[in-house]
Amino acid sequence: MNVLAIDSSNLVMGVAVTAEQKVLSELITNNKKNHSERLMPALAQIVQAAGLKPSELDRIVVAEGPGSYTGLRIGITIAKTMAWTLKKELVGVSSLEVVAQNGRGFDGYVAPFFDARRGQVFAGLYEQKDGKMVQTVPDQLVLMENWLPALAKRERPVLFLSNDLDKWGEKLSSEAFAVLGDSTQNLPRPAELARIGATKEPVSDVHHFLPVYLRLAEAEAKWLAKQGR
Amino acid sequence: MKLNVNQKTLILGIETSCDETAAAVVENGTVIRSNAVASQIEVHRRFGGVVPEIASRHHVDQITVICEEALRKSGVAWEDLDGIAVTQGPGLIGALLVGVNAAKALAYAHQLPLIPVHHITGHIYANRMVSELHFPLIALVVSGGHTELVHMKEHGAYEVIGTTRDDAAGEAFDKVARTLGLPYPGGPEIDRLAKQGSPVIDFPRAWLEEGSLDFSFSGLKSAVINYVHNEQQRGHKLNHADIAASFQESVSEVLVKKTMMAAERVHAKQILVAGGVSANSKIRSEIEEAARTRSIPLTIPPLSLCTDNAAMIAASGTIGFLKGTRADLSLNGRANLNIEDF
Ligand SMILES: [Zn+2]
Numbered sequence: 386m387n388v389l390a391i392d393s394s395n396l397v398m399g400v401a402v403t404a405e406q407k408v409l410s411e412l413i414t415n416n417k418k419n420h421s422e423r424l425m426p427a428l429a430q431i432v433q434a435a436g437l438k439p440s441e442l443d444r445i446v447v448a449e450g451p452g453s454y455t456g457l458r459i460g461i462t463i464a465k466t467m468a469w470t471l472k473k474e475l476v477g478v479s480s481l482e483v484v485a486q487n488g489r490g491f492d493g494y495v496a497p498f499f500d501a502r503r504g505q506v507f508a509g510l511y512e513q514k515d516g517k518m519v520q521t522v523p524d525q526l527v528l529m530e531n532w533l534p535a536l537a538k539r540e541r542p543v544l545f546l547s548n549d550l551d552k553w554g555e556k557l558s559s560e561a562f563a564v565l566g567d568s569t570q571n572l573p574r575p576a577e578l579a580r581i582g583a584t585k586e587p588v589s590d591v592h593h594f595l596p597v598y599l600r601l602a603e604a605e606a607k608w609l610a611k612q613g614r
Numbered sequence: 615m616k617l618n619v620n621q622k623t624l625i626l627g628i629e630t631s632c633d634e635t636a637a638a639v640v641e642n643g644t645v646i647r648s649n650a651v652a653s654q655i656e657v658h659r660r661f662g663g664v665v666p667e668i669a670s671r672h673h674v675d676q677i678t679v680i681c682e683e684a685l686r687k688s689g690v691a692w693e694d695l696d697g698i699a700v701t702q703g704p705g706l707i708g709a710l711l712v713g714v715n716a717a718k719a720l721a722y723a724h725q726l727p728l729i730p731v732h733h734i735t736g737h738i739y740a741n742r743m744v745s746e747l748h749f750p751l752i753a754l755v756v757s758g759g760h761t762e763l764v765h766m767k768e769h770g771a772y773e774v775i776g777t778t779r780d781d782a783a784g785e786a787f788d789k790v791a792r793t794l795g796l797p798y799p800g801g802p803e804i805d806r807l808a809k810q811g812s813p814v815i816d817f818p819r820a821w822l823e824e825g826s827l828d829f830s831f832s833g834l835k836s837a838v839i840n841y842v843h844n845e846q847q848r849g850h851k852l853n854h855a856d857i858a859a860s861f862q863e864s865v866s867e868v869l870v871k872k873t874m875m876a877a878e879r880v881h882a883k884q885i886l887v888a889g890g891v892s893a894n895s896k897i898r899s900e901i902e903e904a905a906r907t908r909s910i911p912l913t914i915p916p917l918s919l920c921t922d923n924a925a926m927i928a929a930s931g932t933i934g935f936l937k938g939t940r941a942d943l944s945l946n947g948r949a950n951l952n953i954e955d956f
Binding site: 419421422423424425426428429439440454455458459461462463465466467469470471591592593595596598602603604605608 | 660661665667668670671673674675677678679681682692708711712714715716718719720722723724942943944945946947
């Protein structure tokens, strides 16, 4: 099965093509965003580097969020449009689950997170079971000051993986239970996205496949608050 | 440059610049094979206007549904298409990105030419599905975001000779409607209400400098708001219908006179009206009469082609296709985009 993986959910942009147990081509950038300009050319380049034509892909796997709203919409629009028009399978994978793969082999919990401004983070908790990373706490939007005490209660150390450690590293290193990821562990790898996406159930309704924003649009939240809900 | 505008073409158009997700297939730039639109008016009504983030979220939900509908209703297969035209801008950036990236994915998947389109040229080319264009012409483009007089000497060449210095005409309609407590969108409500009133209140007309083809609607908007406040303070009962009729009279008089001035200045062989505000019945009838007395042929699209749609993007994209305008896969949406660069 030829799998195309697309991740533009955060600052890191990644595209990979895999076939069965092989990674055929992979590209990661971690500089400026502008995913709208750069993602499609990167995708075309990576598919071509794998020696494939778009029609030869079997499955498209996309990082579904959480992450930057705009980044998510770019990746998901491209993934669902290609899946629909080429009649291919579409699979969505948590953007945090992709990062969590880099903690394989760590003896403890793996806590990937993305900065979500105003002291908040998008975060989930994973641990290794039978060689696989499984989710222990669902992805959520949480204040870091609430997330840390919840993790401190756990028995084993926690490996924090994030491309936003420049912002949060100092605070995290003051916690006795915390271990910080290194530069390569912190980046989501699109080949990992392809690998986990290859085993998941494809979405049944490609048309209405949407990003997992984990947060209402501000106007919506305000409107609901005004209705007293 | 001489284009063979009669060349046989089939172009898919995609439009997501504001709150309509739209796709359409147009043949030869003139015949609508399909025209699918998912409107978000209901979604935004409770907010009193378009909320960009919510619009963007809805576009992602609708984009492939609408493209599929456009393809199916057209009876056209991917391999029969000559190209994919998409609105590059201007508009809400988050909304534009959905259409642009979907168009790029389609162009890549089917190895088709990708044609960037300026939204306003789409509004202008909505007219070509009603009547062939005759140059030189003057197009009055009036919508929630635009009030422009565009001079065209030939297909695909645009010169802006008048524009608004502050609010767009459609913005003034929306703000006055809100002042009068009318629901969103305000344009059709004012049109309806105005029919029950008379233009008895003397609101200002902004002519600007002698001979200027530019517009200004913020003064008029403020005048209406002040009038309402003053009357309320004096304890007078407001006649909403008269206010709507008087406001509309002021807008329409300025739009029509400046359009005629522009047409005479360039010796226009045709006048086009385009954009959402051209659905207004007062503006339609005034400009029809003014063009008739001057014996200048006038084209106004049917209401369904005045509001945002993708047939107009495909129609303008057809000209872009014939001119050889192409984008590669790095095409990006642009919130601000100059029509004269197209
Ligand atoms: Zn428009």
